Amino acid sequence: MGFDERRIRLEKSGNGDFSFLFVDTHATKECKEKLLAKDINVDDVMELEFCTERSKKSYLNYKNLLEKLYESNPDQHRGDNLAVWESVQPDSRVGRMFGIGSSDPHFLVAGTPSIACGSKSYLATRQSQEVQNVKIELENVQRSRQELENRLQQLELERVEREEKEKRERIERDEKEERERAERDKREQQMHKKLEDIMRKLSSPDT
Structure with a gap:
């Protein structure tokens, strides 16, 4: 199942944001079970366990930068931010990005398809x-x-x-x-x- 389809399915269950999608696709089985049971949430960064070190590092950096963004801009809408995710993926190739693959990043992160992707x-x-x-x-x-x-x-x-x-x-x-x-x-x-x-x-x- 692709990232797009998985996000659509998660939206129907009320978990359509990018943070949940990333954890759902990159965390360990035990971690995802705790997440679905609501024993933890996507903001409990120290409680989350990922399958790879890269996934863990990317998510921690992303959440830290988001928090700094919210602190410096109190009126900023608190939610996932594509620019912040792009900033923690400097080695992304054209058309592909870690955690997003070849899917439309605007749709996966913000929930709105990009015009560029048509x-x-x-x-x-x-x-x-x-x-x-x-x-x-x-x-x-x-x-x-x-x-x-x-x-x-x-x-x-x-x-x-x-x-x-x-x-x-x-x-x-x-x-x-x-x-x-x-x-x-x-x-x-x-x-x-x-x-x-x-x-x-x-x-x-x-x-």
Whole structure:
């Protein structure tokens, strides 16, 4: 992910300034975890741990110069300053700067695309982010639809199983009633036969 795209993502989470972006891309994993947990912030320069000595030195010099700028100009807007960052990167090549790469420095530091860059990097990154957002939204819709289809299939399976169970229970109940009816008929026949035998004995002349 490029610096432009990362800044845009950080903006959405409320951490779009250059100081946070630099720490987020150059600090150690443990330091970034503390930063996200808000145990420390980008102004706790002595608490920050960077992956390289150059990153640490650049950031410390940058923050020190910013503080001096604010002290000498109380009315100065307190925020990141591209000129100050450029001053601590004297060995930057044309088109590339440490901590910024080939991205638009005006956009990364100040949040406003430069006219010189024609906003191409910013627009390309913004468009890329919008495309990515559409893809994510589409994936969410497709996932929700698949989950709904799976749920409908599960409900249909449960309905079929329930109907089959009710059918089996009905058949078993009918068979049981038929057996009980047959048993009653058999007993009634036996009782009738016994009664007939008794009546014959009673009506016989020999009795």
